[in-house]
Amino acid sequence: MQLKIEKPVYGGDGLARLPADEKGPGKSVFVPFALEGELVEAELVEQKPGFARAKLESVVTPSSARVVAECPYFGHCGGCQYQQSSYEHQLQMKAAVLRETLQRTGKIELPCELRIHPSPAWNYRNRTRLKVRTAPEFELGYHRFRSHDFLAVQQCPISSPLIDRAIKAITALGTGGHSGGELQELELFANQADDTLLVEAYCTSGIVQDDAVKLAEKLKASLQEIVGVTVFDATQASQPKYLGHAGDTHLSYQTEGINYRVSAGSFFQVNRFLIDLLVGLVTSGAVGKSALDLYAGVGLFSAVLARSFAQVIAVEASQTSFSDLRHNAPQEVRAVRATTEQFLDKESLRPDFVVVDPPRGGLGERNVRNLVKMNPARITYVSCDPSTLARDLRTFVGLGYRIEGADFIDLFPQTYHIESVFRLAP
Numbered sequence: 001m002q003l004k005i006e007k008p009v010y011g012g013d014g015l016a017r018l019p020a021d022e023k024g025p026g027k028s029v030f031v032p033f034a035l036e037g038e039l040v041e042a043e044l045v046e047q048k049p050g051f052a053r054a055k056l057e058s059v060v061t062p063s064s065a066r067v068v069a070e071c072p073y074f075g076h077c078g079g080c081q082y083q084q085s086s087y088e089h090q091l092q093m094k095a096a097v098l099r100e101t102l103q104r105t106g107k108i109e110l111p112c113e114l115r116i117h118p119s120p121a122w123n124y125r126n127r128t129r130l131k132v133r134t135a136p137e138f139e140l141g142y143h144r145f146r147s148h149d150f151l152a153v154q155q156c157p158i159s160s161p162l163i164d165r166a167i168k169a170i171t172a173l174g175t176g177g178h179s180g181g182e183l184q185e186l187e188l189f190a191n192q193a194d195d196t197l198l199v200e201a202y203c204t205s206g207i208v209q210d211d212a213v214k215l216a217e218k219l220k221a222s223l224q225e226i227v228g229v230t231v232f233d234a235t236q237a238s239q240p241k242y243l244g245h246a247g248d249t250h251l252s253y254q255t256e257g258i259n260y261r262v263s264a265g266s267f268f269q270v271n272r273f274l275i276d277l278l279v280g281l282v283t284s285g286a287v288g289k290s291a292l293d294l295y296a297g298v299g300l301f302s303a304v305l306a307r308s309f310a311q312v313i314a315v316e317a318s319q320t321s322f323s324d325l326r327h328n329a330p331q332e333v334r335a336v337r338a339t340t341e342q343f344l345d346k347e348s349l350r351p352d353f354v355v356v357d358p359p360r361g362g363l364g365e366r367n368v369r370n371l372v373k374m375n376p377a378r379i380t381y382v383s384c385d386p387s388t389l390a391r392d393l394r395t396f397v398g399l400g401y402r403i404e405g406a407d408f409i410d411l412f413p414q415t416y417h418i419e420s421v422f423r424l425a426p
Helices: 087-106 161-175 209-220 275-283 319-328 340-346 365-374 386-398
Strands: 002-004 013-017 028-032 039-047 051-061 114-117 127-133 139-143 150-152 183-190 197-203 226-233 241-247 250-254 259-263 288-294 309-316 333-337 353-356 378-383 402-409 419-425
Touching: 002 013, 013 039, 028 039, 087 114, 087 386, 087 402, 127 150, 127 161, 139 161, 161 183, 161 197, 161 209, 197 209, 197 250, 209 226, 209 241, 226 250, 259 319, 275 378, 275 402, 275 419, 288 340, 309 319, 319 333, 340 365, 353 365, 365 386, 378 386, 386 402, 386 419
Parallel strands: 028 051, 114 402, 197 226, 288 309, 288 353, 309 333, 353 378
Antiparallel strands: 002 039, 013 028, 039 051, 127 139, 127 183, 139 150, 183 197, 226 241, 250 259, 378 419, 402 419
């Protein structure tokens, strides 16, 4: 059928409407890889009581923003959703989705300008995680679009040039006789100069330590820039079990002002071009006696906040990231290993400034209420999911906080993912 695309929605699809019938107005239908204003030919592939999904067959009337995708795997690979759009239009789509999600989910009309911060559109990722297939031959790849089927790749143009070279080198190593039957995933992490690479290998639980070390040594030998390979048990996703390593277990990541140690298994921001901008947006103008950094990771924000506050309390649950946090943090930072919920449930601090950078699940009402009880003069919320952001902002606003600033920082070009920074005050 032919469908007219009304607008983009979070997740990368275009929204259209099915024709009205005797049951009422036509329900929403989600069409991947379609842009606002386009007339498309699409085939319905899924019908639900409240919506439908369709497969894009052809574009009858294309948007003026439509371009030819640069990646040969686009449309087949599940990693990118927006390569068919000019980058300028991608920014407009994401900003519109963010605003609408705030309105629909949070009942929030932004009282301030949404500032937009673009990124170089390609080669921006410093970290890429790939699936491994070992038979009939050794290959690296991703899941196919909306499936768990394997798609072999030889390149990834949103990844750094060094990561791209590593994909080719490790694939060649595998086809050169390395069986790797126990290997399931590889994560490649490049430093800021893109001249040093750290590799995490995730294997099945049956591999013994000696074999894990041998695998690490073979992977390390595949490319000169690989300084270390650490092997983990892939069956323990929340806190992978260490199995062995070759070379370094961490690399140094230099930002404008601080050199961070980032170990295999630790979280670090993935856009190698915008890390300093993100840190500046979060920490600029924040001063006082005490600051609280929740979901602190390796101390990306804590180490900078220590310059402006007499004391910084940094809370992190992951053992690996916490170890890096303690290494990276100056003496003004008190590192606490706990979940944010555990910490907020028992603490009764009065911080001047709080920064929160939660995972996609957001803060949740319990944590928001406990934070508000502390009555901080300023809260900066770093979000990677507009839906949970809108939910949490609605709670903050309902408890007396107001939005003073809003930034959309495009850490993930070519994809639907939206990173934002919101500043709140009572």
